[in-house]
Amino acid sequence: MKxxxxxxxxILGLGLSLAGCGTPVNQPYEACDSGHACAGGTQCLQxxxxxxxxxxxxxxxxxxxxxxxCLQDLQNYETICVNSQCYIQCPTGGYNCPYxxxxxxxxxxxxxxxxxxxx
Numbered sequence: 013m014k015x016x017x018x019x020x021x022x023i024l025g026l027g028l029s030l031a032g033c034g035t036p037v038n039q040p041y042e043a044c045d046s047g048h049a050c051a052g053g054t055q056c057l058q059x060x061x062x063x064x065x066x067x068x069x070x071x072x073x074x075x076x077x078x079x080x081x082c083l084q085d086l087q088n089y090e091t092i093c094v095n096s097q098c099y100i101q102c103p104t105g106g107y108n109c110p111y112x113x114x115x116x117x118x119x120x121x122x123x124x125x126x127x128x129x130x131x
Contacts (some may be wrong), residue, residue: 043131
């Protein structure tokens, strides 16, 4: 009887410990790994930036044709459509990029210099 009781407690403990294990949810424009969920209706997509820009990987973003297609960040950072994906522009006035991202400068698809917050 005691063995069955102990087994029941072990099963209950295992179930409770796994209950807290869920898929991480990343904020819009934050770096993500394949299989992670993204908030705000964004998706975890591989970047469309050229590897020469200094960033490879994935972030929570949307496909776009113009800036109006991009989700505006809740903290009022301005977004821009670059290489058919949405990114946050680097803030002016010395503010840091949100969500642990950093400011990266490179040339966009038209050859114009641009500053983006990238993971």
